[in-house]
Amino acid sequence: MNYLAHLYLAQPTADSHFGNLLGDFGGQRHLNQIPITVKNALDNHYLVDKFTDSHPIVKEVKQYFSPKRRRFAGVAIDVVFDHFLIMHWQKYNLQPLNDFKQTSFALLHKRMPVMPSRMQHVVKHMTDNDWFKEYETLDGVGLALDNIAKHYDELNAVFLAFFPELIEHVNQFNLENAKNTRGLYTL
Numbered sequence: 001m002n003y004l005a006h007l008y009l010a011q012p013t014a015d016s017h018f019g020n021l022l023g024d025f026g027g028q029r030h031l032n033q034i035p036i037t038v039k040n041a042l043d044n045h046y047l048v049d050k051f052t053d054s055h056p057i058v059k060e061v062k063q064y065f066s067p068k069r070r071r072f073a074g075v076a077i078d079v080v081f082d083h084f085l086i087m088h089w090q091k092y093n094l095q096p097l098n099d100f101k102q103t104s105f106a107l108l109h110k111r112m113p114v115m116p117s118r119m120q121h122v123v124k125h126m127t128d129n130d131w132f133k134e135y136e137t138l139d140g141v142g143l144a145l146d147n148i149a150k151h152y153d154e155l156n157a158v159f160l161a162f163f164p165e166l167i168e169h170v171n172q173f174n175l176e177n178a179k180n181t182r183g184l185y186t187l
Contacts, residue, residue: 002052002078004085004132006105008093009048009167011176016041017104017110023049025119038177043176051169052078055163061155083135084159092163139180155169 005023010020017036019027019041028040034042052058053074062073089097101140105127125131127160134140138152 002082003126004082004135005078005163005166006045006048008085008100009044009170010041010104012103013037014107014108015111016044016176017107020045020048021108021123022115022119023124025116039175044170044173047170047173047175048166051166052162055162055165057158061158064154076160079135079141080155081159081163082132083138083141084156085163086132086136087156088160088163092167097132101130105159 006020006023007017010016014034015037019038022034022038022042023045027045028107039168058077061077062070065076066075085092086097089100093100095103108123108127115123134143
């Protein structure tokens with residue numbers, strides 16, 4: 001569900017944007033049918049997810065959620081971290097967020113014909129309704145998630161500590177073998 005972070009960490013190509021989201025739509029099932037550029041981006045998606053899910057800060061944040069809702073904590077954290085990425089966008093990207101969204105949505109639409117049907121539906125809905133616009137406000141996040149406001153400041157601090165490490169981790173593995181051409185924040 002951390003689609004904005006996955007797109008941010010993708011290269012500025014249609015294959016990369018496609019592959020970096022494909023992991024949330026059964027990407028492994030399509031390995032024989034995709035070009036190496038998409039496979040590399042899919043690997044990048046899994047790298048981001050594995051790093052995020054295993055990071056001690058993220059594991060600790062899951063404790064902010066009640067035991068009854070903890071099984072949804074990963075999804076909630078993804079959405080909240082996309083919210084904080086929007087809130088701190090200029091710290092991590094020189095390109096204005098609206099320009100980035102337009103470019104990313106256009107790149108995704110270029111690969112719409114080869115996307116799995118469920119991914120086509122989600123990407124169409126996400127781009128037509130600009131899901132990231134909802135994530136700009138706490139009220140928007142609150143529509144989708146329970147109890148976020150209670151830990152907003154703590155989650156913000158965790159995001160600011162975690163996201164630079166994630167950028168460095170992706171840059172270190174360099175799975176897509178491209179130079180940093182997006183104006184990404186580097187450590």
